[in-house]
Amino acid sequence: MSGKQSHQAQSAHLNQGNEALVLRQDKDGVSYLMLNRPKAYNALSLGCMQALVHQLGLLADDKSIKVIVISGSGKGFCAGHDLREMKEGGTEAFYQETFSTCADLMAKIQSIPQPVIAKVHGIATAAGCQLVATCDLAYAAADSRFATPGVNIGLFCSTPMVALTRAVHPKQAMAMLLTGEMVSADKAEQVGLINESVAPEELDARVDQVAQLIAAKSSYTLKVGKGAFYQQRDMTQSEAYDYCSRVMTENMLAHDAQEGVDAFLGKRPACWQGR
Incomplete structure (x- = not known):
């Protein structure tokens, strides 16, 4: 696969119905991975996380790819775990598999050789906020919002807390975790959750600019x-x-x-x- 040519989107090995859960497109040394559950605000179902882990594993060994960008389809980046799926799963074993797979995903992002950039629009909540905090870099549209709102439904965002407390000041992280309130992109930038907030119409260009700047390195x-x-x-x-x-x-x-x-x-x- 050439790093100098644009490739057609490639589906991950796991699908929901006839649709791939993660779409991949490579261009000029950068791989763009898009969460593809727009009707569910790209909620991280077990299959979606497994598909993302699978693609990251393939990319780790792809010497033509120097940077990875993760984004979401539809109206938002990622709304966190799929609560409907978790409710229907309903067993301790299913919950453990879900959270273990999530931990594997976050570890994979930080263990692969390529820098990973989160490109955020709309909302990034709960495990979606965790995903942003885990990525090496994060850029967001100025109208995007972030939250760890599990406390609002009796489910403290304990696993998102791991990434959040390593990305932002402890007092700021605790405020997000205890209140569950939404945080603006400007605030997220101030506390270190993201690198930069930009006008929505400039987000694609800004992320591409950063990705190409990094891709030019060894x-x-x-x-x-x-x-x-x-x-x-x-x-x-x-x-x-x-x-x-x-x-x-x-x-x-x-x-x-x-x-x-x-x-x-x-x-x-x-x-x-x-x-």
């Missing part, structure tokens, strides 16, 4: 940097410096770092080889 360097970011953040400062010193030493010995330094000193564009 894929090896992106992989090293993303992996180190998540490894070091739960270490003590001393442990983090020891670990990152080893990472930087290994990085410096790699071909792309040597090429990058030579290109900088020679005032020429670098020619990355992803190693």
Whole structure:
């Protein structure tokens, strides 16, 4: 698959009826994954999460893809777990499978080598807000809104809390979790849940701009940097410096770092080889 050509949307292996739960389109080194349950505000059914995990697994091994963008179809990004499905499932085993699959999905987003960008419009609530907080970067339309409203229906957003408390200030996270109130895109940007809010008509262009800026870098360097970011953040400062010193030493010995330094000193564009 060429990173220089636009491809037709490819369906994930899991479907609901005749419709794919996740649509994929690759263009110029960027893979665009779209949640495809518009009538349910892209609620994360078990099948939808499994389809997304499947696509992310395929992309992790695709050297032509340097950046991944996750978006939602229809009127909103993602309304969280599918409460109707969970009610109908009704057993402890089904609940455990749902939440375990969700945890696997969030872990997959942060463990794959490519940076993952959330492109948010409409609402991102509960596990949808968790998805935004988990992605490496997040950009949102200025009229989008965010919430962890489980408390309103007697179901505290405990799993969304894991990602939320690692993305925003504890007091801000606790306010969202305890009140269940909607947060504006401006507020979400202020507290660090998203990188930037932009006019709705500018969202696609802004995300494409950021994705292409990142895609122009060495894929090896992106992989090293993303992996180190998540490894070091739960270490003590001393442990983090020891670990990152080893990472930087290994990085410096790699071909792309040597090429990058030579290109900088020679005032020429670098020619990355992803190693």
